[in-house]
Amino acid sequence: MLLTQNILTALRSLMANKLRSALTILGIVIGVAAVVALMAIGNGATSDITSQIQSAGTNLLSVQSGRMQRPQAGGAPPSFSPLTLKDYEALQAGLSNVAGIAPVYSSSATVVFQNDSYSVSVTGTSEDYLKVYSYEMEKGRFFTASDRQSVKQVAVLGATTAGELFPNTEAIGQSIKINDVRFTVIGVLKAKGSSGFSDPDDIVLIPLETGYLKLFGANAIRNGQKTLNTIAISAASADAVDSVKTQINFILRRQHKLAAEAENDFRVQSQSDMLETLSTVTTTLTTFLGAIAAISLLVGGIGIMNITLVSVSERTREIGLRKAVGARKDHILIQFLIETMTLSLLGGVLGILLGVGIAQTVSALGLINSLVTASSILLAFTFSLAIGLFFGIYPAWRAANLHPMEALRSE
Amino acid sequence: MALIELRGLTKIFQMGENQVHALAGVSLDIEKGEMLAIMGPSGSGKSTLMSIIGCLDVPTAGSYLLDGQAVEKLKDSQLAQVRNRKIGFVFQQFNLLSRTSALENVLLPLGYAGLGARASREKALKALEMVGLSERVKHHPAELSGGQQQRVAIARALVNEPAILIADEPTGALDSKTGEEVMGLFQRLHRDFGQTVIIVTHDPFVARHTHRIVRLADGRIVADTPNPNPIPAGTPRPELEM
Ligand SMILES: Nc1ncnc2c1ncn2[C@@H]1O[C@H](COP(=O)(O)OP(=O)(O)O)[C@@H](O)[C@H]1O
Numbered sequence: 001m002l003l004t005q006n007i008l009t010a011l012r013s014l015m016a017n018k019l020r021s022a023l024t025i026l027g028i029v030i031g032v033a034a035v036v037a038l039m040a041i042g043n044g045a046t047s048d049i050t051s052q053i054q055s056a057g058t059n060l061l062s063v064q065s066g067r068m069q070r071p072q073a074g075g076a077p078p079s080f081s082p083l084t085l086k087d088y089e090a091l092q093a094g095l096s097n098v099a100g101i102a103p104v105y106s107s108s109a110t111v112v113f114q115n116d117s118y119s120v121s122v123t124g125t126s127e128d129y130l131k132v133y134s135y136e137m138e139k140g141r142f143f144t145a146s147d148r149q150s151v152k153q154v155a156v157l158g159a160t161t162a163g164e165l166f167p168n169t170e171a172i173g174q175s176i177k178i179n180d181v182r183f184t185v186i187g188v189l190k191a192k193g194s195s196g197f198s199d200p201d202d203i204v205l206i207p208l209e210t211g212y213l214k215l216f217g218a219n220a221i222r223n224g225q226k227t228l229n230t231i232a233i234s235a236a237s238a239d240a241v242d243s244v245k246t247q248i249n250f251i252l253r254r255q256h257k258l259a260a261e262a263e264n265d266f267r268v269q270s271q272s273d274m275l276e277t278l279s280t281v282t283t284t285l286t287t288f289l290g291a292i293a294a295i296s297l298l299v300g301g302i303g304i305m306n307i308t309l310v311s312v313s314e315r316t317r318e319i320g321l322r323k324a325v326g327a328r329k330d331h332i333l334i335q336f337l338i339e340t341m342t343l344s345l346l347g348g349v350l351g352i353l354l355g356v357g358i359a360q361t362v363s364a365l366g367l368i369n370s371l372v373t374a375s376s377i378l379l380a381f382t383f384s385l386a387i388g389l390f391f392g393i394y395p396a397w398r399a400a401n402l403h404p405m406e407a408l409r410s411e
Numbered sequence: 412m413a414l415i416e417l418r419g420l421t422k423i424f425q426m427g428e429n430q431v432h433a434l435a436g437v438s439l440d441i442e443k444g445e446m447l448a449i450m451g452p453s454g455s456g457k458s459t460l461m462s463i464i465g466c467l468d469v470p471t472a473g474s475y476l477l478d479g480q481a482v483e484k485l486k487d488s489q490l491a492q493v494r495n496r497k498i499g500f501v502f503q504q505f506n507l508l509s510r511t512s513a514l515e516n517v518l519l520p521l522g523y524a525g526l527g528a529r530a531s532r533e534k535a536l537k538a539l540e541m542v543g544l545s546e547r548v549k550h551h552p553a554e555l556s557g558g559q560q561q562r563v564a565i566a567r568a569l570v571n572e573p574a575i576l577i578a579d580e581p582t583g584a585l586d587s588k589t590g591e592e593v594m595g596l597f598q599r600l601h602r603d604f605g606q607t608v609i610i611v612t613h614d615p616f617v618a619r620h621t622h623r624i625v626r627l628a629d630g631r632i633v634a635d636t637p638n639p640n641p642i643p644a645g646t647p648r649p650e651l652e653m
């Protein structure tokens with residue numbers, strides 16, 4: 001009975017000062033909305049990237065150059081040791097338990113068909129690319145090992161690229177120019193679907209050897225070696241990923257003639273490595289966003305404390321009267337805590353609605369995917385309650401400790 | 412043993428450098444079922460004395476036995492309970508909660524007594540009936556006349572059936588006719604239920620509605636006289652009252 005009475009009293013006094021109450025909870029509304037919306041966007045981005053990593057290919061391992069090396073012991077300048085075609089050949093010859101190995105050299109280029117030109121990343125690779133990155137053919141065919149050996153000027157287009165270059169015409173058999181070199185389109189890939197960050201369907205694939213000889217030019221050659229950006233390897237099964245990784249390390253260290261104590265001058269990453277890296281990034285991001293949101297909640301809480309202190313001093317006489325008819329300290333304390341918690345809870349609920357609204361609008365506009373989770377709503381809700389409780393304690397304590405007679409004598 | 416036993420009560424307020432001796436040694440016995448008036452000029456310490464009797468404040472020195480219980484030994488929460496159960500306070504300015512109905516105002520002490528919703532409602536309605544406001548239970552204070560507001564306040568003071576009803580200038584904010592009605596209500600409570608009633612007033616005519624008149628001046632009792640023939644409520648005020 002006292003509790004319902006308290007809640008009623010709280011609502012009445014909030015309704016009596018509608019504008020003041022609204023302004024007071026604004027801080028909480030904004031804080032909670034920020035928590036919910038930012039977490040939704042963070043979650044959406046994480047799940048986008050995760051699915052992108054997972055759809056990249058099954059049991060995928062990717063090898064990249066280790067970039068700069070530490071200065072050598074003899075004072076020699078740090079050396080850049082790129083991956084080379086030789087590395088690929090060594091892996092091709094030495095690896096067991098793999099489903100495919102794709103050497104990758106990419107370079108941006110301008111593709112021209114009739115009068116339309118289009119900028120895109122052109123990748124020289126092998127016939128294993130399809131399997132390693134889990135692409136399928138939409139139409140036409142992929143190039144073969146013999147296409148590579150005979151340096152055929154053929155190209156396979158991603159779904160987006162094909163759509164851009166050939167909106168109304170049949171792509172297969174058309175002649176295009178890539179950086180002024182003539183290629184024939186022999187196939188189009190099935191769309192994987194964009195996941196918001198980069199479009200895996202916006203690519204042009206050509207035989208690696210053709211790329212070196214006709215397109216990539218001197219940039220692709222270093223110290224007389226044909227270089228690669230990446231060597232992508234698909235392990236035969238999920239269980240084989242670790243052993244393949246070990247083999248890659250072994251073969252490449254031998255290939256690069258690394259001394260026993262030297263660090264790797266290349267990096268091997270499996271999908272789970274990438275997911276792990278991703279999760280440390282997103283955790284940092286989430287913590288950062290959370291801190292911003294927490295600050296605005298804190299400001300909102302201070303607003304609540306401030307207005308409740310005002311309310312306590314305005315209602316000193318009421319408090320005195322309540323004490324005169326038998327209210328104990330804890331009665332008054334609880335009454336004011338309920339008022340601050342009603343405020344913060346109201347702010348919390350409105351903030352959650354606003355946050356969900358923002359998250360859905362952002363998704364609907366196609367800006368970025370967002371994912372509102374139950375846990376983020378629960379977190380926001382609990383947090384706003386806790387704010388009300390925490391920032392209500394001091395004003396409520398002040399009210400509870402008013403001297404009954406002096407409170408009654410006040411104006 | 413008297414219901415209220417005051418011995419050598421003093422109350423000193425610190426006002427910056429100065430000390431105000433609001434009570435300077437008050438000894439007084441009040442029996443159960445008495446109806447008395449406390450009179451005295453403004454600033455003589457009447458309200459201070461009432462706040463101590465009503466357990467809203469504690470004396471600087473002296474002792475107060477309420478129903479045989481030494482009040483100065485009570486803890487804060489016990490004082491709250493005494494105010495809730497044994498004391499009913501009526502103020503000059505009514506002190507009703509403006510945003511709540513007459514009924515809810517009367518329910519207030521019952522809530523702090525921890526009484527259930529249904530029993531509380533019954534008791535509150537009965538108290539409002541006793542003060543003649545059964546027709547006005549849903550009204551808010553602003554919708555009631557001064558006399559009606561004071562009767563709501565009296566119902567609130569009575570609802571927990573307190574041992575003592577303390578009224579500090581209850582007619583001070585009312586016109587004389589309405590004041591008479593309120594005095595009639597006190598007399599009826601005293602006559603019909605044996606209610607102990609202490610009325611503070613500086614109006615001699617109001618004081619003569621009671622059986623005993625105690626006069627305060629400068630924080631001391633200067634006279635304590637029985638009034639064997641109290642004026643019945645409704646008697647017109649004499650033209651030249653002193
Ligand atoms: N809380 C207080 N602080 C300071 N002085 C007070 C306080 N309460 C009462 N007084 C002083 O004590 C004296 C008695 O006051 P009060 O009991 O209100 O008198 P009365 O009710 O007879 O008019 C007055 O001088 C008043 O100013």
Ligand SMILES: [Mg+2]
Pocket residue numbers: 457458459579
């Ligand atoms: Mg007074």
